Amino acid sequence: MKAGYAPKTVRLFGDWPSDEIAARCAVLHSEMLEWAAGRMPARNAAEIGTxxxxxxxxxxxxxxxxxxxxxxxxxxxxxxxxxxxxxxxxxxxxxxxxxxxxxxxxxxxxxxxxxxxxxxxxxxxxxxxxxxxxxxxxxxxxx
Structure with a gap:
């Protein structure tokens, strides 16, 4: 956070524990790792046009x-x-x-x-x- 990573926090919804929350956490974690490696996170990895x-x-x-x-x-x-x-x-x-x-x-x-x-x-x-x-x-x- 001190280095400037955003978002600082992300509000997650749903019942805990759930596959949905775990999947969202995995996506957020991979975005953070991309940012830490000096790359802009690909926040929209879905196929273009869908x-x-x-x-x-x-x-x-x-x-x-x-x-x-x-x-x-x-x-x-x-x-x-x-x-x-x-x-x-x-x-x-x-x-x-x-x-x-x-x-x-x-x-x-x-x-x-x-x-x-x-x-x-x-x-x-x-x-x-x-x-x-x-x-x-x-x-x-x-x-």
Whole structure:
């Protein structure tokens, strides 16, 4: 920390112990080691053009609108981004069509209830809107 490594602390969510928290800790640890070796950490290791890549960019890009939000709102977004990535993170943005989103909504309604499904769709809209800010053609088309 004295040498300038950031972030100083990272808040983790979920039940302890869990594979999810262990995986997140492993990623954070490897980023720290990259920084210590003199390299800029690759905070977005997802395949470019996938929904996961866009979600990670939304969370990690310093110019992303997520950083203008209150901490509780950022936590809310991150929770639903994780759900988006778990279900369809490997989907390429250029291949996603409205019927895919409807199918995802149906799945989320069954597992998370109506409000949770709505939150997932709203988060997807925010993430895709951010992609439009980046002038990503796939996001512009999906929007």
């Amino acid at each position: 929904l996961e890549w866009l979600c990670r960019a939304f969370e990690t890009d310093p110019d992303s609108p997520i950083h203008e939000r209150r901490q509780d709102t950022r936590i809310f977004y991150s929770r639903y981004i994780r759900i988006l990535v778990d279900l369809a993170g490997d989907a390429h943005l250029r291949d996603i069509v409205g019927r895919d989103v409807r199918r995802w909504h149906k799945t989320w309604t069954e597992t998370l209830g109506q409000r949770g499904a709505y939150a997932c769709i709203q988060t997807l809209r925010r993430v895709v809107s951010y992609g439009c800010e980046l002038r990503d053609r796939s996001c512009l088309e999906l929007a």
